[in-house]
Amino acid sequence: MNWVRERASLLAAVAVGGALIVVVPAVAEIFVLFELTLFLVLAILALSLAWVWGFGGILCFGQSVFFGLGGYTYAIAVINMGDSTVPLLLGILLPALLAGILGYFLFWQRISDVYLAVITLAVSLIFYYLTGASAGSEYRIGNALLGGYNGIPSVPPINVPGLPEHQVVYGDLYVLTAVMLAVVYGGLRGLLATDFGRVVVAVRENEERAQLLGYDVRATKLTVFVIGGAIAGLSGVLFAAWGSYVSPNVFAMTFTAQIIVWVLVGGLGTLSGAVVGCVLVQAAMTWLGEAKLADTNLVLGAAFVVLVLFARRGLVPGTRSLLADLRGRARSAP
Amino acid sequence: MTNPPLLETIALTKRFGGVTAIDHVDFRVEAGELRCLIGPNGAGKSTFFRCLTGQLRPTAGRVRFGGEDITGATTHAIARRGVAIKTQIPALFNGLSVAENVRLATWKADGRAARTRKTDEILAVTGLSPLAARPAGSLPHGQRQWLELGLVMAGNPALMLLDEPTAGMTRQEVAQTAELVRSLAKEHTVIVVEHDLQFIRMVAATVTVFHRGQILVEGPADAVMADQRVKEVYLGQPPTADTC
Ligand SMILES: Nc1ncnc2c1ncn2[C@@H]1O[C@H](COP(=O)(O)OP(=O)(O)OP(=O)(O)O)[C@@H](O)[C@H]1O
Numbered sequence: 042m043n044w045v046r047e048r049a050s051l052l053a054a055v056a057v058g059g060a061l062i063v064v065v066p067a068v069a070e071i072f073v074l075f076e077l078t079l080f081l082v083l084a085i086l087a088l089s090l091a092w093v094w095g096f097g098g099i100l101c102f103g104q105s106v107f108f109g110l111g112g113y114t115y116a117i118a119v120i121n122m123g124d125s126t127v128p129l130l131l132g133i134l135l136p137a138l139l140a141g142i143l144g145y146f147l148f149w150q151r152i153s154d155v156y157l158a159v160i161t162l163a164v165s166l167i168f169y170y171l172t173g174a175s176a177g178s179e180y181r182i183g184n185a186l187l188g189g190y191n192g193i194p195s196v197p198p199i200n201v202p203g204l205p206e207h208q209v210v211y212g213d214l215y216v217l218t219a220v221m222l223a224v225v226y227g228g229l230r231g232l233l234a235t236d237f238g239r240v241v242v243a244v245r246e247n248e249e250r251a252q253l254l255g256y257d258v259r260a261t262k263l264t265v266f267v268i269g270g271a272i273a274g275l276s277g278v279l280f281a282a283w284g285s286y287v288s289p290n291v292f293a294m295t296f297t298a299q300i301i302v303w304v305l306v307g308g309l310g311t312l313s314g315a316v317v318g319c320v321l322v323q324a325a326m327t328w329l330g331e332a333k334l335a336d337t338n339l340v341l342g343a344a345f346v347v348l349v350l351f352a353r354r355g356l357v358p359g360t361r362s363l364l365a366d367l368r369g370r371a372r373s374a375p
Numbered sequence: 376m377t378n379p380p381l382l383e384t385i386a387l388t389k390r391f392g393g394v395t396a397i398d399h400v401d402f403r404v405e406a407g408e409l410r411c412l413i414g415p416n417g418a419g420k421s422t423f424f425r426c427l428t429g430q431l432r433p434t435a436g437r438v439r440f441g442g443e444d445i446t447g448a449t450t451h452a453i454a455r456r457g458v459a460i461k462t463q464i465p466a467l468f469n470g471l472s473v474a475e476n477v478r479l480a481t482w483k484a485d486g487r488a489a490r491t492r493k494t495d496e497i498l499a500v501t502g503l504s505p506l507a508a509r510p511a512g513s514l515p516h517g518q519r520q521w522l523e524l525g526l527v528m529a530g531n532p533a534l535m536l537l538d539e540p541t542a543g544m545t546r547q548e549v550a551q552t553a554e555l556v557r558s559l560a561k562e563h564t565v566i567v568v569e570h571d572l573q574f575i576r577m578v579a580a581t582v583t584v585f586h587r588g589q590i591l592v593e594g595p596a597d598a599v600m601a602d603q604r605v606k607e608v609y610l611g612q613p614p615t616a617d618t619c
């Protein structure tokens with residue numbers, strides 16, 4: 042019974058992934074594709090928090106730090122280097138390194154959940170003000186002007202490794218992003234199925250018991266955090282490449298809060314929920330913004346409150362148990 | 376020179392602010408021994424255990440395990456050296472299945488197949504096989520105790536610390552647990568904290584009595600039970616100057 046459900050969910054994931062990568066780019070208009078690319082970029086970011094928080098049990102309210110650092114690293118490096126290959130890797134490595142340093146401090150000092158949330162949030166605000174204060178021609182790294190709150194414009198797109206003239210834009214960027222999303226999702230699912238993944242979940246369930254069984258909780262959390270930082274960094278790189286632009290807004294409070302909303306709407310403790318939550322919320326916000334019916338943040342906030350009240354566990358777990366209920370009722374019916 | 380004891384504490388002390396929960400305890404257990412630790416509520420038994428596992432850092436004194444100083448080592452490092460504990464309130468992975476709980480404790484077994492085999496073996500011994508797929512959080516109290524015993528057994532530790540393994544159990548379950556502990560003691564060194572006299576008689580071990588963070592008496596079960604001082608601390612202190 043259990044493995045039937047496992048297979049079914051795997052099959053569903055593969056089907057959705059295939060449709061996203063193959064079918065959508067064939068039928069969607071270029072403008073829609075451009076918009077969808079952003080949703081998928083952000084879905085990768087949502088996955089990083091779903092992993093760190095929902096599976097690692099690390100209440101990180103500053104996941105945007107790694108996203109923003111990834112974006113800035115890519116922008117600065119690619120402006121200086123031209124070819125995007127090394128900048129892309131740096132945009133993943135640097136956030137992972139920051140996560141390593143921050144995580145070492147947080148987990149070896151045994152900072153409790155709430156303080157951890159506050160500290161990570163504070164770090165993102167520090168980045169917000171630091172990047173914001175970087176206006177003026179003296180704030181430059183090589184050829185890249187940091188630009189303060191105006192951010193860095195004209196960030197070159199990703200190119201085929203070693204071939205700067207082969208740019209990955211529009212439809213190609215969509216496919217690259219969809220593939221990256223699939224790789225991250227599949228990679229995390231695979232990781233969760235390993236012994237290490239089981240220990241990650243065990244630590245979330247009961248840190249004390251995990252320690253008493255001989256598992257190094259600090260090292261486990263650090264590894265989870267670094268992986269999460271790397272994924273958020275990747276998302277940041279794609280974001281900067283997608284919009285040819287990065288600004289301190291990636292470190293802003295509202296954006297950090299948005300990531301948390303995606304994960305909660307989709308359902309904490311699931312990976313697919315983060316993707317669903319992110320795409321739905323972003324789509325709704327875009328639509329509301331275009332229709333100009335009401336203030337988007339107001340409507341979003343209200344919708345979030347309603348959801349928390351009526352489907353507290355989020356959309357994906359809520360739908361799952363609803364389906365299980367219906368199936369149970371159908372079976373018990375004569 | 377004789378072998379060092381498996382476990383030895385030297386003037387072990389733990390203070391919580393003004394409260395001295397463990398007070399200069401010199402304690403030793405030989406390899407292969409089965410020891411009962413008793414004492415009234417608040418005597419410091421659980422605190423003593425937590426100092427041994429590294430869950431608490433002793434205020435003063437040393438802990439030696441297998442002849443090596445492990446004072447202040449991390450909990451997981453001590454666990455890897457072969458100290459396992461069943462805590463007073465069962466600590467389980469509530470959201471995971473019973474089988475998954477046990478599997479996580481089989482880290483010593485090498486490879487997937489060996490872990491599965493060990494898991495099945497533990498589930499059978501603890502009688503939890505029929506409940507293998509249930510979430511640990513849904514088990515009734517008695518079975519939570521058995522599951523945690525299973526976790527302790529799965530790592531095949533040199534030293535087992537069992538803090539009140541029969542709490543909340545029926546007479547029959549207490550007898551079964553005593554039987555299990557006796558069989559475990561054939562291959563492991565075991566220290567059990569227990570209030571239940573039936574249990575202590577059944578395992579017929581050496582008994583150490585804790586009182587206000589110190590060792591009051593130590594000896595064979597019958598002699599300790601008959602000791603006047605032990606009766607007094609269990610039945611209530613007669614009024615003396617130092618109780619005030
Ligand atoms: N974390 C703590 N902070 C402060 N005081 C504590 C702490 N843990 C234990 N104590 C105190 O230390 C003393 C010993 O407690 P402990 O739990 O070790 O006793 P015990 O012998 O296990 O009792 P019981 O039979 O009720 O389990 C008690 O006075 C208790 O209040």
Ligand SMILES: [Mg+2]
Pocket residue numbers: 420421422463538
């Ligand atoms: Mg106790």
